Amino acid sequence: MLLLLAGATANLAVAKITCTNKYIRVLTNTRNSGSFLLKSSNQITQKKTINGNGKITGKITDKSTTRPIPGVTITVPDLKVSTSTDENGQYLLKGLPNGQYLIQVSMVGYASETKVVDLGNTYAVDFKLSASNYELSDVVVTALGNTTTRKRATIPIIVVTNKMIREGVANTAIDLVASQPGVNATTEGAGTTKPQINGLGFDRVLTLMDGLPQQDFQWGDDHGILIDPYAIHSAEVIRGPASLQYGASAEAGVISFKSAPLPQNGTVVGSVLTEYHTNNGYLGTSLNIAGNHNGFVWAFQASGEAAHSYSNPKDGYVWGTAWNQVNGRLVLGINKGWGYSRLTLSALHRRIELPDGNRDSTGRFMFDFPQNGKIYPTRSDFLSYNANIASDKILGEYQAWWQNSVNVGKGKIGFDIGFARSVHHDIDSGTVGASNLLLGDIPFNLKYQVAGERSGLKLTTGINGLYEFHRNGDAPPAPYVPDYAIPNYTDFEIGGYAIVEKNFKDLTLSGGLRFDRTDFVGDPMSLNGDGHIVLPGTPGSAVQFTSFNNKYSGLSGSIGASYHLPDNNYVKLNVSKSYRAPAINELTSNGLNIGSNLVNLGNIHLKAEQGYQVDLAYGYDSKNISVEADGFYNHISNFIFANRTDSLSDGFPIYQYLSTNTAIIQGVSGFLNIHPAAAKWLEIDNGFTYIYSRIPNETDSTKHLPYIPAPHLNSEVKFRFNDGHNSVFKESYIKFGLQHDWAQNNVYSAFYTELPSAQYTIFNAGIGTNVVNTKTGKTICAIYVNCTNLTNVAYTDHLNLAQYFLAYNGTPATVTQQNQGIYNMGRNISFKLIFPFGSNTNKTVSAE
Structure with missing residues (x-):
């Protein structure tokens, strides 16, 4: 490391310069202004002026030509703020909260650069970018809860950039990520895509929009995720159990969409x-x-x-297969030295x-x-x-999401709370709904994060969960017959967790534990001969749903490592235990799923799933080639799925939810990107996925899990x-x-x-x-x-x-x-x- 003292004044008393693999920090106890210029082997220059607060400024140039680069994007992912360089390669970000933040610099035709800086005072950070066609070499990821880079993450993560989204074709939000390795989409027609990760989908994949969980009848396969694709700027996909940070709904992984x-x-x-x-x-x-x-x-x-x-x-x-949709979204917030606070309001209406x-x-x-x-x-x-x-749907998703981050000492406390209203009408005629589902969710998240300046140690701990309540809407008038597929119910989910990460020069270690609790309470329902709700015990009535009060609890855990080997090689290993409580449809379904043309029958006695997964990845990233191969083995006990029976109801097949003692899913996915440094005009990108499933001790017709891609x-x-x-x-x-x-x-x-x-x-x-x-x-x-x-x-x-x-x-x-x-x-x-x-x-x- 070459250090050059520049602009020091005679009044400078004491200065201390600390360098680590993750950041460069300059401290001084003088009251007067002092300035330092630091140059490092990674061609990032950092200069500090003691006066000022919450600013980053600097110049970005081409490493080989030393010419300034206009149009470079500089982003602070944790704060969701960005700017770009002017025609002289200069940039400025100001009015930022105090604290340590990772900044990312990216530009088409150049390799991304990242740096952790302390915004307690004004910084000048200059970057010298190297030409590269591969933009994902050191891209920042935030979906794991700790802001880090894709290479340092201990489990496989896919990043879908804004450039990839703009250049692609999509009808729905899930279309934006469905072509990535390890990711697939289940569909029932236009506008109905639901995600799959490593062969698992629906309630096993958690979808987020700016951190807000999308609970819009996630278990249903007859409509898509209710997120506007035009509201999405970028996305990250965690391939593998993420229950540790997000709870039981992330048993298979997480798709985290982000606005601009x-x-x-x-x-x-x-x-x-x-x-x-x-x-x-x-x-x-x-x-x-x-x-x-x-x-x-x-x-x-x-x-x-x-x-x-x-x-x-x-x-x-x-x-x-016709459909239409409108969406509106408003964000209001403040950024101050103590942190930030933001309120997001959104309303989406879809008819398919x-x-x-x-x-x-x-x-x-x-x-x-x-x-x-x-x-x-x-x-x-x-x-x-x-x-x-007939057989169309009216869908609505209305959300309020309040996010807060407050600096406390050397750490940050985050508190998020929201409300979501999901509406699902199955239409018999142009205006009448046979099935009318009204779902309310109150998600919450309290989190504390702290990072050691010299130790490279990070701690993230907190509690999160949601309170959910569902009510069936009014029945349609005669001659239409109502359809009640699930009962009125409440669901309270809460979990506490702690995650520790340690960064060394070439090694990252991460691990943690989580405990979850889920309480389901369902109301009884009886129907008369016309299919309308009557009081339980009414003569001639039939029981549609019995009352129930199911409680589930489970432990999740994870330990993993990523290691940077010589010559641009790296490896990752992660071992995790996941947990998932049964979903409401798996427990209680009793009726025709109008969109899917089948009858589902729930099983109130289902147990929670328990999964054990090992992920092993190898990667190589050079100026000409980037490659990564990820293998996984997932062993799940009490695996729940819908089993088709030999019975029919009014011509529709009947499916009964049941669980297996053991289900095994294993596979490999990866990518190969060829971006020759000597041929900047050429890029070849390849992604591959292979997944195999089996249910031990079953016959030939039942030995594989259904709907593996x-x-x-x-x-x-x-x-x-x-x-x-x-x-x-x-x-x-x-x-x-x-x-x-x-x-x-x-x-x-x-x-x-x-x-x-x-x-x-x-x-x-x-x-x-x-x-x-x-x-x-x-x-x-x-x-x-x-x-x-x-x-x-x-x-x-x-x-x-x-x-x-x-x-x-x-x-x-x-x-x-x-x-x-x-x-x-x-x-x-x-x-x-x-x-x-x-x-x-x-x-x-x-x-x-």
């Missing part, structure tokens, strides 16, 4: 986005605007989306159609009931954006064009990709619960560029054009549950072959335009 960082003090920034898809006529528009005035921060986002029925070469237009596969004997789609004298939908029906046919490979080749000095086009590229899914024959085939799936390959292509003002360098517009399923292949993804939807003249039929059900979307071309505006639009839109 707030801008630097004194600025207002925003963008307008518009998008169109050719296959389903998808129309999307979004407005984002945010500002910061002397520490008062605010952000507003509003969007609207609509789509008509999609098409594929096997089914033509698929009747019942659900296909049921009703056809005539020739395979032509039919209405369930004649409409306006018609039996078959016409072309105008298929192209209609009105999602209000098929092995698949995603590959993409991107060619970048050189930016001309005075060119109106910047950061232009063209890309070609493919997705190959192998056949999945390891299925739970009893009673046609699950069908084998055929292999398929689909090809994709895309182009993108930024249109800039050559005089000012400001971005006028970003343009992205993508084509998915380029050759219009007729295929069915293994987790597309709509492949099981088949009916003739309104009567459900058992699907015995994959080609009988509904196929995935065919060729689709998307067009996306983004118009940035505001006081820091000197950066290109694709700068991270």
Whole structure:
């Protein structure tokens, strides 16, 4: 380490300089101003001036050319604030809380850099960036609770950047991450995607939006996660049990979505986005605007989306796949020296159609009931954006989320509390709901974090949980028959945890314990012959739900390590124990799931799941190649799933929830990114997933867990064009990709619960560029054009549950072959335009 003393005054009394692998800190006891310039081997320069408070400033240059780099993004992830460098490579962040924070510097075409600084006084931190096509080399992650980097995290974490989101194609929030290694999506039609991690989904995967748990009937497979994709700036995926930090709902992992960082003090920034898809006529528009005035921060986002029925070469237009959505989101907060406080308010309304596969004997789609004298939908029906046919849904998600962080000594206390209202109506006609579910959630989180300055030791401890209450809405009037799938209930979940992390030069150790408690209380319900609620014991009534009071408790734990080996190699090992209480549908379901076309029966005697998982990862990250392979072995006792029986109810199959003594899931996933330093115009990205499951001591038809994704490979080749000095086009590229899914024959085939799936390959292509003002360098517009399923292949993804939807003249039929059900979307071309505006639009839109 080379240390240069600069600008010291004669009044300087005593100075102490401390250097560790994670940060550089300068302390002094003089009352007068002193300045130090420190240069280190990682080409990060840090200078401290004693006067001032809560500022970071500096200059960012190209390491090889020493020229300043405009448009570089500087972010403090813990505070969710950011700025960008001007045309001279200078940046300034001010009005920040005191304390130690990790800052990240990122820019397209350069390797990311991170640094931990103490904001107790003014700092000047200069960065010299190295050219690289691989932007994820040292990216910051926050989903684990402790802000760290992806390499130092002891369990595998996927980062989906804002650049990746902008350049991609998505109809839903889960679409943004579903192509990543180890991640999949379960669907029942357009707008119904639910995530899977390492072969597990629904209540085993926790989805967060800015830290707020999404409890919007997470157990249901007939609608998607109620998050607006246009509100998402970036995402992180924890692949593996995260019960330690987040509780029992994170048994398989966590998907943490994040909105855009707030801008630097004194600025207002925003963008307008518009998008169109050719296959389903998808129309999307979004407005984002945010500002910061002397520490008062605010952000507003509003969007609207609509789509008509999609098409594929096997089914033509698929009747019942239109949907539309509107969303509004407001953030208000303050940043002060003591910490920060923010309130987020959001409201989302979604209406979706659900296909049921009703056809005539020739395979032509039919209405369930004649409409306006018609039996078959016409072309105008298929192209209609009105999602209000029978078997559609009205969904609502209304949230308030208050987040706080207060500096206490050398640590921070965080307190978050919120309220969410989830609404789910299954519609019989244009306005009448047969099933009306009204769910309320009050999530809470109290956390204390402290980091040792010299020891590299971090402690995170706290309690979190939620109080949940559900009520069935009013029954529809005659002649409609109500449907009560779950009872009125309350659920109180609380857990306490402690996590310790120790950072050495090349080694990170992490471990902790957690204890959870879950209390379910359910109300009894009786129905008369018309299906309406009556008092228990009413003559002629039938018991729909019995009262229950189930209590569950469990211990979670984890211990892991990551180690940086010589020559850019690294390894990770993590051993964890997870716990999950049964979900309400698993305990109490008793009725038709209208969207999924099946009858579910719960089991009030189910026990909590207990999982034991080992994760081992190896990675290599150089200037030409980055690779990581993650293997896992997961042993779960009392594994709960829905088992199809040989019985029917009004033609619909009956599924009974049960548990196995043991379920074993194992697999490997990873990525290979080739980014030659000598060929900056080229990048090749590959992701692979293979997962295998088994239930010991079962027959051939029941020895595998249902709905394990098929092995698949995603590959993409991107060619970048050189930016001309005075060119109106910047950061232009063209890309070609493919997705190959192998056949999945390891299925739970009893009673046609699950069908084998055929292999398929689909090809994709895309182009993108930024249109800039050559005089000012400001971005006028970003343009992205993508084509998915380029050759219009007729295929069915293994987790597309709509492949099981088949009916003739309104009567459900058992699907015995994959080609009988509904196929995935065919060729689709998307067009996306983004118009940035505001006081820091000197950066290109694709700068991270």
